[in-house]
Amino acid sequence: MPSNVEQDSITADDVAELAGVSRWTVSRAFKKDASISAKSRKKVLEAATELGYAPDLLAASLASDKSNLVALLVDDFANPHKLVMMERLTRILRKNGWDTLLVNTLDENDASAALMNASQRRVDAAVLIGVNFNDQELAAALGARRVKKLIVFARSSENPDTISICCDDRSAMAEITGHVIRKGYRRPLFLAGPQTQSAHLMRKETFVRLWHEANGDRPDFISVGSYDPALAYQAVADRLRNSTADARPDVVVCENDALAMGAVDAIRYELGLKVPQDIAVTGFDDVPQAASPHYLLTTYRQPISAMAEGLVQVLKGESDTTDLCRFSGQLIIRDSA
Amino acid sequence: MPSNVEQDSITADDVAELAGVSRWTVSRAFKKDASISAKSRKKVLEAATELGYAPDLLAASLASDKSNLVALLVDDFANPHKLVMMERLTRILRKNGWDTLLVNTLDENDASAALMNASQRRVDAAVLIGVNFNDQELAAALGARRVKKLIVFARSSENPDTISICCDDRSAMAEITGHVIRKGYRRPLFLAGPQTQSAHLMRKETFVRLWHEANGDRPDFISVGSYDPALAYQAVADRLRNSTADARPDVVVCENDALAMGAVDAIRYELGLKVPQDIAVTGFDDVPQAASPHYLLTTYRQPISAMAEGLVQVLKGESDTTDLCRFSGQLIIRDSA
DNA sequence: TTTTTTGTTGCACGCGTGTGCAAACGTTGC
DNA sequence: GCAACGTTTGCACACGCGTGCAACAAAAAA
Structure with a gap:
């Protein structure tokens, strides 16, 4: 008793x-x-x-200056792909001894407050898997020794101080572009996400360049403020509502699946057209929903697990950091294009 | 220099x-x-x-025995609603001074290992927003003082030692049931999630009971192993594939939107039937996708933000813990039923 | 001015663990 | 049986901050 x-x-x-x-x-x-x-x-x-x-991991962290904690900064919860990334990252990090601090940066236009917050917990690294990250602020945060390692995941960064773990966007888009060209589409429209960040994806530029090299003309594009299917829906609907059949695009190449799903819905339900017969659509990420019979998106699957393992290598300090931006995924061809 | x-x-x-x-x-x-x-x-x-x-929050935590850290245990990443919950919870917790430890319990059939892990970080509380939580193990974890507070979020628990923050499932299902009855549906099929957990949602039981009280018969039901649209798709397809028009249900009442989306897709693409004309569908949660023109799910929206604020009250110790299971949401009527 | 009250500050100690070094132990080879 | 070596163990100190109390200063009351 x-x-x-x-x-x-x-x-x-x-x-x-x-x-x-x-x-x-x-x-x-x-x-x-x-x-x-x-x-x-x-x-x-x-x-x-x-x-x-x-x-006690707290006491251990304090004494050893190693927390086995990683901060995951996310500002993009409308994109279902984030769920996949979070699942994989937390799983693989945990398997290797790291815990994950999930930091929502949605309300700040900069990630520095969140980084500060993370640094106060002595995280071993901060991993960014969002959009609104300003390279300058990140560099400043790093310079002030706020965090030991700054890692941009599934996105390339021009900042030399941040480590970027991502697919080779160039070859990935080359695969998509090649597929679109082989399929015989002639008037592509690129649907891009936020364009203001210095660390934004280069997919639009890559696609435009590759298409230009192959066909001589420069494709049109539109962009939306965040990777939100609802926003993509509106943008595509607004853009195509008044366009005549011969002036409208025959394929919408999207920066990712979140946008592509909105595009498909807009084409079907707002314009009353068929995918892919009237307008085809391609995505990027291969989110689970992309495989549903409703979307059947042609898309590109990143090797998230392998990339997460790469992250672990970086955390362990066993990485050359050279090939981290050269992961290659897989083109998934379905019915949408 | x-x-x-x-x-x-x-x-x-x-x-x-x-x-x-x-x-x-x-x-x-x-x-x-x-x-x-x-x-x-x-x-x-x-x-x-x-x-x-x-x-330094580590040192502060060690000295004060208060970490301002909350562990979020998730085992259900296929359900898009989790993304919403994580967003709201992290946002509101952060606004109130708590950081969030995201723990993926997908690989263990029990949450105790994850709880142990969290306790080593001295979390102020562990919040469960998943499915596979065994009440006994949770109680054991609590008994061993592994974690100070155990909170089951958006799900009721029979365990007296765990605090549950959720909607009044009874009145919520009553609204849905009332709607289904008013709409004149006669042969409902209930699509449920995992049934093995002691802390599982009582929505099926509630619906069956309410329907029985109103109509005298007991509706049929099927269940799937996780809240995954793909599994729901398969289950519904398998169940209805060989049923004749007059034997098949005229409405599929789903435990949540994740299942409902799979059900809609199966009805449309596997059976070639129309929603809601041939078979109607209802969901629960009002995930963002539920509002897309493709699904237009009739569903029930939980007041996640208010519930998260309730969680903050619990963390602050300013809660009566009595009304925490009496949140009420809102029936969202769209085209699917 | 003296006393009381209120507000403000400094300090010893503790939180639970890791690191680097030196002492103790055990083993091998001649 | 002794030296030399490798292995294992104990220990002082540090990590950065919070708590409770005592000392102190300032303002209010006498």
């Missing part, structure tokens, strides 16, 4: 006493590759199990 | 020296409602700004 007497959290000292060793030996027992005999470790671990002890 | 000399992180001591006060006064300057004169606080804050100082 009195066994449960307001027992303050058990510490390594308690385990040490029970195991008959010093507190530091307890510490070693929980550390891989530590200098400790198998016998001692076994004793300690048994005592720890008996007491229900687990090392 | 030598200004950037390997400057180890500035601490409160540095600020204290520059401001000409003691370290503890610095500490007070950053604490609301602390006993400190306006003059001192100003001096300290200016010095802090000049040095770029920000309190």
Whole structure:
């Protein structure tokens, strides 16, 4: 009965006493590759199990200056692909010993406040998987030693101080462009996301350039303020509502699936046209919904898991950081184009 | 040039020296409602700004036994509603001073390992927004003082030790049921999610009961292993593929939108039938996609933001914990039923 | 002016762990 | 049996800040 007497959290000292060793030996027992005999470790671990002890990660972080914490900054919750990325990243990070701090930067136009916040938790790295990140501010944050490592995930960055882990956008768009050309489409419209950020995706530019090289003309494009299917829907509807059949595009190439889904819906429900017969659509990311019979998007699947493993390498400091922007994914051809 | 000399992180001591006060006064300057004169606080804050100082939350947590950290346990990343919940929760928590630890429990069939993990970070609370949570294990985790507070969000729990913040499922389903009945549907099929958890939603039971009270018969139902549109698609397709027109249901009442979207797609693309003319569909959650012209789901919107504010009250300890399961949302009537 | 009250500040101690070093231990080879 | 070596263990110190209390100053009351 009195066994449960307001027992303050058990510490390594308690385990040490029970195991008959010093507190530091307890510490070693929980550390891989530590200098400790198998016998001692076994004793300690048994005592720890008996007491229900687990090392305090806060104290460990404070003492070691290594938190095993990664901040994930997200500002783009309308894009279903974020759910996929979060799932993969948290899973793979956790498997490798890192916990994830999810930071919503939706309300600030800069990520610096969020970075500051993360730095106060001594995160080992901040991973950006959003849109509204200003390279200058990021650099400033890094310069002030706010965070040890700044990683831009699934997006390239021109900033030399930030590490970027992403697909080779050029070859990815080349695959899409090639497919669009092979399919015989002649009047593409590019649907892009936010254009104001210095770290924005280069897919539009790449597509325009590749198309120009192949066909001589420069495709038209429109852009929306965020990767939100609803915004894409409006933009496409507004753009195409009054265009005649022979003036309208025959394919809408979208920066990602979030936009592509809005585009498909607009074409179908706002314009009453068929995809792909009247207007084809391509996406990027291969979100789960893209495979639904309703969309059947032709899209490009990034190797998120491999990229996440690359992130782990970076965190471990075992990375050359050179090939991190050369991941290559896979063109997924479905019915939409 | 030598200004950037390997400057180890500035601490409160540095600020204290520059401001000409003691370290503890610095500490007070950053604490609301602390006993400190306006003059001192100003001096300290200016010095802090000049040095770029920000309190170390790790050390603060260790010293105060309050981390301002909340663990968010998620095991259900196929459900787009999770994205909404994460956005709202992180936003509102952050606004109130809490950071969010995102824990993916997808790989374990129990949440206890994740809870253990969170407890090692001394989280102030663990918030569950998933499915596969076993009440017994949760209770055990609580009993072992693993986490201070265990909160089940948007889901009711029978466990007396866990705090549940959710809609009044009974009245919510009553609204949906009423709508379905008023619309004149006669042969409902309930599409439910996982049924094995002790903390699962009571929507199926509630619907069946209410329908039985009103019509005398007990509706049929099927269930799928997770809230995944693709699984719902398969389940509905398999169930209805060989049923004759007069034997098939005229409305599919779904436990949430994730399932409803799969149901709509199956009805349209697998069975070639029309929604709602041949078979109507209702959902729950009002995910963003539910409003798209493709689905136009009749559904029920939970007051997520208000519930998140309720969570903040719980964290602050300012809650009666009685009305936390009595939030009421709003029936959203669209074309699908 | 003296006393009381109120407001403000400084300090010893603790939070639970990691690091680097030195001492103790055990082993091998001659 | 001794030296030399590798392995294992203990320890002082540090990590950066909060709590509670005591000391202090300033303002209000006597």
